[in-house]
Amino acid sequence: MYSCTKGISFSSRMFPSLFVVILGLCYCSEENSESSLGIPRLYGPSEALVKTIAEFNCELLTYPDGEPVLLQLFKAGNRDNFLAEYTSLDGEIAAFPMIIKLHYEGNLECVARLRNNSNVEPTVSNIHHLRVVEPVRDARIEVLSGRVEFFEGETLELRCKVSAGNHVSYKWLLNDQLVSHSHVHGEILVINRTTSKDSGSYMCVATNIFNKTKVFNSSSTEIITVKDMVSHPDISFTVSKEDSHSYSAMVTCQSTKGTPPITFSIYMTELVASTITQERNAKFKVPLVLGEHLGWLQCQARNADQTAYSAWIRLEVVPVSGPVMIHYDYDFGENYAVTIVRFYCKAAEGSLPRYQWFLNKTLLHDRGSFYYVDHQPPEQSILVLSVSRSSAGTYHCEVSDSFDNTTAINSKRWYLDKEELNRLPVLVVVVVFGCFTALLLVVTICCWVGVVFRRRRYGGKSLVALEMDRMVDAGEPDLKDFTDDADVVKTASDVEFDQASEASVDEWPQIEEEKTTIEDEPAEEP
Numbered sequence: 181m182y183s184c185t186k187g188i189s190f191s192s193r194m195f196p197s198l199f200v201v202i203l204g205l206c207y208c209s210e211e212n213s214e215s216s217l218g219i220p221r222l223y224g225p226s227e228a229l230v231k232t233i234a235e236f237n238c239e240l241l242t243y244p245d246g247e248p249v250l251l252q253l254f255k256a257g258n259r260d261n262f263l264a265e266y267t268s269l270d271g272e273i274a275a276f277p278m279i280i281k282l283h284y285e286g287n288l289e290c291v292a293r294l295r296n297n298s299n300v301e302p303t304v305s306n307i308h309h310l311r312v313v314e315p316v317r318d319a320r321i322e323v324l325s326g327r328v329e330f331f332e333g334e335t336l337e338l339r340c341k342v343s344a345g346n347h348v349s350y351k352w353l354l355n356d357q358l359v360s361h362s363h364v365h366g367e368i369l370v371i372n373r374t375t376s377k378d379s380g381s382y383m384c385v386a387t388n389i390f391n392k393t394k395v396f397n398s399s400s401t402e403i404i405t406v407k408d409m410v411s412h413p414d415i416s417f418t419v420s421k422e423d424s425h426s427y428s429a430m431v432t433c434q435s436t437k438g439t440p441p442i443t444f445s446i447y448m449t450e451l452v453a454s455t456i457t458q459e460r461n462a463k464f465k466v467p468l469v470l471g472e473h474l475g476w477l478q479c480q481a482r483n484a485d486q487t488a489y490s491a492w493i494r495l496e497v498v499p500v501s502g503p504v505m506i507h508y509d510y511d512f513g514e515n516y517a518v519t520i521v522r523f524y525c526k527a528a529e530g531s532l533p534r535y536q537w538f539l540n541k542t543l544l545h546d547r548g549s550f551y552y553v554d555h556q557p558p559e560q561s562i563l564v565l566s567v568s569r570s571s572a573g574t575y576h577c578e579v580s581d582s583f584d585n586t587t588a589i590n591s592k593r594w595y596l597d598k599e600e601l602n603r604l605p606v607l608v609v610v611v612v613f614g615c616f617t618a619l620l621l622v623v624t625i626c627c628w629v630g631v632v633f634r635r636r637r638y639g640g641k642s643l644v645a646l647e648m649d650r651m652v653d654a655g656e657p658d659l660k661d662f663t664d665d666a667d668v669v670k671t672a673s674d675v676e677f678d679q680a681s682e683a684s685v686d687e688w689p690q691i692e693e694e695k696t697t698i699e700d701e702p703a704e705e706p
């Protein structure tokens with residue numbers, strides 16, 4: 181190891197023009213006076229709590245005899261102010277007991293020099309790093325974004341501020357759940373596009389650790405409420421009967437989302453009424469005249485800077501009127517047995533109809549052991565039956581205004597019986613055969629008429645042409661014609677199928693029509 185000692189001597193005489201300067205004497209060698217002032221060694225705790233006492237030691241391994249040595253503790257790079265000093269007279273180890281201050285943190289070094297001999301260069305110890313810890317205190321949340329209650333879409337920015345503490349790490353919790361890292365930047369939490377899910381109790385926890393064993397915590401909470409903007413309301417109305425002649429529409433405006441209070445308004449070209457509510461819906465009463473188009477209605481909902489609008493609906497209520505039509509179709513199971521029968525009921529008019537189904541005049545509820553009702557208001561109602569012994573009986577439907585059950589209109593009645601139903605294919609055969617017979621009859625008559633006409637030379641038509649005309653006439657509506665005047669089948673129907681007296685004779689054409697439809701267009705069956 182090398183070190184260098186520089187000596188400078190000045191020698192002057194009283195010659196004004198001559199100035200002898202002996203400069204010089206710089207030599208470097210291994211053995212020197214410095215050999216008596218070795219390199220000090222600095223040690224002590226590497227971590228300390230602020231305002232506590234910690235002791236550092238500086239030790240000279242080689243000690244110059246009889247010379248007091250000054251040992252000083254510095255922050256590395258700052259020799260102007262020493263942190264502590266000690267004079268070692270007898271080679272004893274320097275002890276620096278210190279009340280730790282925050283700014284002590286950093287690299288420390290101990291400098292040794294001879295007290296009364298500045299000719300000997302001081303020596304510097306090893307670097308000793310000290311970490312100073314100040315426990316965190318008094319964390320509190322600062323709402324940088326301004327408000328604790330605001331509408332979705334705005335930015336939330338919070339800062340965790342501590343009144344004291346260093347080497348602090350921060351943790352953010354929302355309702356005791358850790359907030360995602362992507363929102364946390366040190367002591368700042370930012371959520372750019374908030375939703376109501378970001379509402380809740382925010383907690384920041386500031387932590388620092390001393391000596392890997394001692395943990396200091398300070399926390400603070402803040403309630404943040406992100407309000408939902410009200411969603412587009414749905415508008416609907418029901419009718420209520422005030423007395424025998426006056427009605428009103430009860431209009432309901434309903435939003436699925438939105439934090440109250442919400443202002444709902446109803447417009448009919450211009451504002452009709454407005455109300456502020458703690459609910460997400462509001463009801464308005466509007467006078468109504470049945471069967472008249474009174475205008476268009478719209479709901480508006482508002483809870484933030486923006487207004488949400490409903491669709492426009494027509495304020496018009498057509499009362500139920502007849503006739504109430506009923507028809508049916510059916511599905512085959514195995515062996516072509518009818519398993520499912522669907523009755524369809526429909527009123528000629530009515531914007532708010534209520535459909536009710538009856539079996540043997542007993543009201544059927546929406547679902548039973550062998551049936552269910554598929555309401556498709558206002559168009560129709562479907563009664564779906566599984567065919568069994570218990571489903572036998574006479575069916576009909578009744579339609580009334582949903583707001584006024586005194587207006588009920590009944591459909592025709594249908595008798596249904598499993599055995600008879602499954603004889604339907606036989607009936608088809610009978611009908612087809614009947615048609616064939618009828619056709620034959622017609623042709624025969626034609627022939628006969630033709631012969632007579634030809635004999636009389638009446639008109640100019642040939643027998644063939646006449647026959648063609650006849651056949652065309654007798655073509656399509658044949659089934660109906662036949663059933664209309666085929667007494668045999670009517671009677672059969674009364675006996676076999678239409679046992680109920682209500683299922684009157686004139687329903688038969690309908691059955692036949694239905695069947696023809698089904699047989700002709702099986703693809704249309706659902």
Ligand SMILES: *[C@@H]1O[C@H](CO)[C@@H](O)[C@H](O)[C@H]1NC(C)=O
Nearest residue numbers: 246247248249294295296297
């Ligand atoms: C060293 O210098 C101090 C004053 O700076 C003086 O009091 C002391 O007596 C001196 N000691 C020796 C051994 O010269």
Ligand SMILES: *[C@@H]1O[C@H](CO)[C@@H](O)[C@H](O)[C@H]1NC(C)=O
Nearest residue numbers: 335362363364370371372373
């Ligand atoms: C939030 O918005 C700021 C600017 O408005 C942007 O710099 C930042 O990246 C955004 N943060 C997230 C998580 O989207």
Ligand SMILES: *[C@@H]1O[C@H](CO)[C@@H](O)[C@H](O)[C@H]1NC(C)=O
Nearest residue numbers: 225227228229390391392393
């Ligand atoms: C640091 O912790 C160790 C045990 O892990 C302990 O022995 C030591 O005394 C502690 N130091 C201080 C300054 O508390």
Ligand SMILES: *[C@@H]1O[C@H](CO)[C@@H](O)[C@H](O)[C@H]1NC(C)=O
Nearest residue numbers: 539540570571572573574680
């Ligand atoms: C309905 O009446 C018929 C007789 O008209 C009867 O056979 C049937 O069991 C009755 N059905 C029910 C469910 O009461």
Ligand SMILES: *[C@@H]1O[C@H](CO)[C@@H](O)[C@H](O)[C@H]1NC(C)=O
Nearest residue numbers: 580582583584585586587588
């Ligand atoms: C009509 O409805 C009212 C109330 O819903 C009820 O009390 C009344 O019995 C019903 N009348 C008929 C004929 O169904």
